[in-house]
Amino acid sequence: MSSVTMAKAINTSLRDALRKNPKTLIFGEDVGPLGGVFRITDGLQKEFGEDRVFDTPLAESAIIGISVGLALKGFRPVPEIQFDGFIYPAFDQIVSHVAKYRNRSGVPLPITIRVPFGGNIGAVEHHSESPEAYFAHTAGLKVVTPATPGDAYGLLQSAIEDDDPVVFFEPKSRYYLKEEIDLPSAAVPIGKAKISREGSQVSVIAYGPTVETALQAARSAEQEGISLEVIDLRSLSPLDTETVLASVRKTHRAVVVHEAPVFGGFGAEIAARISHDAFDVLEAPVARVAGLNIPYPPARFEKLYLPDADRILQAVDAALAYG
Amino acid sequence: MADSAQVVREQDPVRSVLRADGSLAGDPRRALGLTPEGFVDLYRKMVSIRRADQEALNLQRQGELGLWGQFLGQEAAHVGATMALEPTDWIFPSYREFGMAMCRGIDPATMLTVFRGLTHGAWDPRKFHFAPLAIPVATQVPHAVGFAMGSRLEGSGEVVLVTFGDGATSAGDWHEAMNFAGVFKAPVIFLCQNNYWAISVPLPRQTAGRIADRAAGYGFPGIRIDGNDVLAVFAATRAAAERARRGDGPYLIEAQTYRMGAHTSSDDPTRYRTAAELEAWSSKDPIARYERWLRAEGLLDQAGVDGIGKEAESTAEKMRTRLREAPAPDPGKAMFDRVYSRPSPGFQQEREEFESSLESPG
Structure with missing residues (x-):
């Protein structure tokens, strides 16, 4: 190693x-x-x-x-x-x-x-x-x-x-x-998501750069006694809907995270699938934490644009407090 | 074999072998390497594809095809270029190259299923060395260059011919592909069928320059030829192919021709061009001109002309019957079968849901 x-x-x-x-x-x-x-x-x-x-x-x-x-x-x-x-x-x-x-x-x-x-x-x-x-x-x-x-x-x-x-x-x-x-590492099939971190209260669904952000959020949440499950989609198309739904059936809450603007972003697809296929178990609306609906900002402001652990945790808190 | 482009007269601004009256502007026999049967075969193919083209238009008018884009007037470019290549050389067409496809042996009825709305592509490109039709203008040009780069990398010897119209030469893909071809010395022939009209927009609105001259900017030669002269097209294509096969890289041929028909069956050319213009080009008809020469040379007589006409009639008739008898494919197969090599479970599920929705009433 x-x-x-x-x-x-x-x-x-x-x-x-x-x-x-x-x-x-x-x-x-x-x-x-x-x-x-x-x-x-x-x-x-x-x-x-x-x-x-x-x-x-x-x-x-x-x-x-x-x-x-x-x-x-x-x-x-x-x-x-x-x-x-x-x-x-x-x-x-x-x-x-x-x-x-x-x-x-x-x-x-x-x-x-x-x-x-x-x-x-x-x-x-x-x-x-x-x-x-x-x-x-x-x-x-x-x-x-x-x-x-x-x-x-x-x-x-x-x-x-x-x-x-x-x-x-x-x-x-x-x-x-x-x-x-160790390289070569194991083959990773296309179309299979993975559970990056197991948890029980909220599913945080991310991909690419925001998986690490979601893991940071999960570590912070743990300090406060909140258990987040982090799912790394790895493949957007084809999409491993099963892994996402299985997690949401366990946690009953979902937050989707990506850097792209929220409007029409890939998170909408995830949210729609969860809402349709796991409607009966949801205890809060599916939340999306993503880029703002603006052209990518000048570098000085990108930290304000990008989803960070705090914004993920705010969405987690809202999901847990819902209803 | 002598460089067959030598038959093309250097001093002509538009190079031809046959003059419009059917007399000879050079001696093509020795340099082209065609037998008497070979010369007649060029005629046979032009007659055959013209008849099939007319039949396809008839079929469209009768509601059997959704759309038809005639190539009337461009038969010399289709036949001359295709027949100058080896059967293993690849052709990348745009969407008007039905004649080229027929010359490559693709069943015309099968090809028409594309315009009947049954499929987006009816033949295996690898079997006929004939790429699928490319409908977005100029997008096939980089494909051809990539294939030619691959041929050069492998040393497999295939030459690639990509054909497009004058409108395509305005598109970015065309310029990018020309540039790549020059840089990588790809064995590719760029055949521009300059038919003067891109739907309703005439050549002067596409470019202020000469299309053939563009090649110089990318580091390889270009020539302008009479695209209604099947021997000139054959000679230029053969010369370009030999050159490419020798490893000397790409070549641009601007074949000046004219689209005698509408852009497609949905177009009304009377809105943008005159009868006089059409009349002027009628006198340069590629088939009539070539027939006069063949007759004068004693390569073809009235009986031969009649026989070839009958053959073309029979081909068109068979095409018509076979097209009308072509079964409509199963919707699930037609729409889902070829999207992915190994469909994902989600994709399969959508397909199954779709297929079962067809089975259940309401």
């Missing part, structure tokens, strides 16, 4: 995918000699050569568009979009083709689109967004996001091995979060 950061776990997962399958290709902006702006692809070009790990021109739509052609040719493309806020030029290719090509042609497209996402890094505009709901809304895509180094390794292995396209959101504020693990 050693202390492994999420950045290291993803880098190792990419290296192992390149080793396992000669058809795996990694490309994008600055992923070659630089090793990516976050160094996630560090050393990969040196080890696997410029044919398999390569820099592309700066054009997100074409980065995804060529992935479609390469996948048709039999490759497993793992393109990187440098930042969440730069994925929009590729939106048409992802939604019109990556998601729908199999449905149109019967040909599977094993493409894994890696996207660092989320805020809390003090960045300028377009570098802190959480666009996951756009993609989770699109049938034909799978959308996943890890919260821990071990899950990052295993989930990325599953994504690259999957015959269908996966959007792999990496919580960039957690790139340096550490975990005591």
